[in-house]
Amino acid sequence: MATAAVDQVFAREIEHVTDFTFDETVAGVFDDMVSRSVPMYAEIQRMLAELAAAFATEGSNIYDLGCSTGTTLALLHDQLTVRANLIGIDNSAEMLEQCRSKLAARNLTQAIDLRLADLDHGIALENASVVMLVLTLMFVRPLHRERLMRQIHSSMNENGCLLVVEKVLGDGSLFNRLFIERYYAYKRRRGYTELEIAQKREALENVLVPYRLHENRELFLNAGFREVEVFFKWYNFAGFVAVK
Numbered sequence: 001m002a003t004a005a006v007d008q009v010f011a012r013e014i015e016h017v018t019d020f021t022f023d024e025t026v027a028g029v030f031d032d033m034v035s036r037s038v039p040m041y042a043e044i045q046r047m048l049a050e051l052a053a054a055f056a057t058e059g060s061n062i063y064d065l066g067c068s069t070g071t072t073l074a075l076l077h078d079q080l081t082v083r084a085n086l087i088g089i090d091n092s093a094e095m096l097e098q099c100r101s102k103l104a105a106r107n108l109t110q111a112i113d114l115r116l117a118d119l120d121h122g123i124a125l126e127n128a129s130v131v132m133l134v135l136t137l138m139f140v141r142p143l144h145r146e147r148l149m150r151q152i153h154s155s156m157n158e159n160g161c162l163l164v165v166e167k168v169l170g171d172g173s174l175f176n177r178l179f180i181e182r183y184y185a186y187k188r189r190r191g192y193t194e195l196e197i198a199q200k201r202e203a204l205e206n207v208l209v210p211y212r213l214h215e216n217r218e219l220f221l222n223a224g225f226r227e228v229e230v231f232f233k234w235y236n237f238a239g240f241v242a243v244k
């Protein structure tokens with residue numbers, strides 16, 4: 001297996017930092033970027049696969065919205081004990097291209113269906129036992145999040161499971177600031193320079209809009225999910241599991 005190209009997207013000084021996009025440059029280094037930018041990324045992925053497998057039902061659909069390079073779907077494929085259809089959706093053709101290559105290298109091309117679609121325009125899913133949004137809801141415009149969650153909920157089977165991982169804000173500025181400082185210290189430990197951290201932060205400012213933990217919980221409950229639990233928390237990152 002080829003090792004992921006090293007993320008140097010923000011390594012050089014950029015005169016005018018523009019909004020972050022999942023373009024070809026990002027897609028080419030995404031696996032390195034995400035594993036050095038999200039604390040405990042591998043463990044989160046492992047947990048997602050085992051939680052999703054616990055709720056997957058025979059003949060149902062399992063969706064990964066914002067599937068990127070297919071890391072979650074590939075892991076889940078190996079964990080499934082029932083026959084269910086794995087479907088990855090993303091609005092970046094370049095990310096889906098990387099996903100296709102990765103799945104092909106693992107002989108999973110036939111096992112996983114990939115679709116290009118924009119969650120900001122709403123989504124039509126069906127017969128879903130599991131829907132995952134891993135580090136993706138925070139990129140959906142806040143204006144569209146309620147509608148998206150209602151659409152997801154209505155497409156899901158009874159006892160279906162929603163899995164969401166997000167960057168979250170602290171309730172107050174004291175802990176918010178402290179958690180973000182600790183997060184940047186984590187990024188420095190993973191080899192990112194101050195320049196890289198600052199430029200990426202600027203690029204993400206208008207496109208990554210995190211909610212507070214309780215705002216996410218309310219979003220899921222208001223969409224109709226009957227139980228919501230936090231399965232992962234690290235400073236400004238949280239993982240939620242909800243059941244219809």
Ligand SMILES: C[S@@+](CC[C@H](N)C(=O)[O-])C[C@H]1O[C@@H](n2cnc3c(N)ncnc32)[C@H](O)[C@@H]1O
Nearest residue numbers: 022066068090091092095118119120134135139
């Ligand atoms: C941080 S990545 C997700 C990481 C991935 N789920 C994982 O576990 O490694 C966010 C992904 O969401 C996709 N995305 C962002 N906004 C989207 C939208 N409005 N509709 C569909 N996909 C979107 C991006 O192209 C990107 O691949």
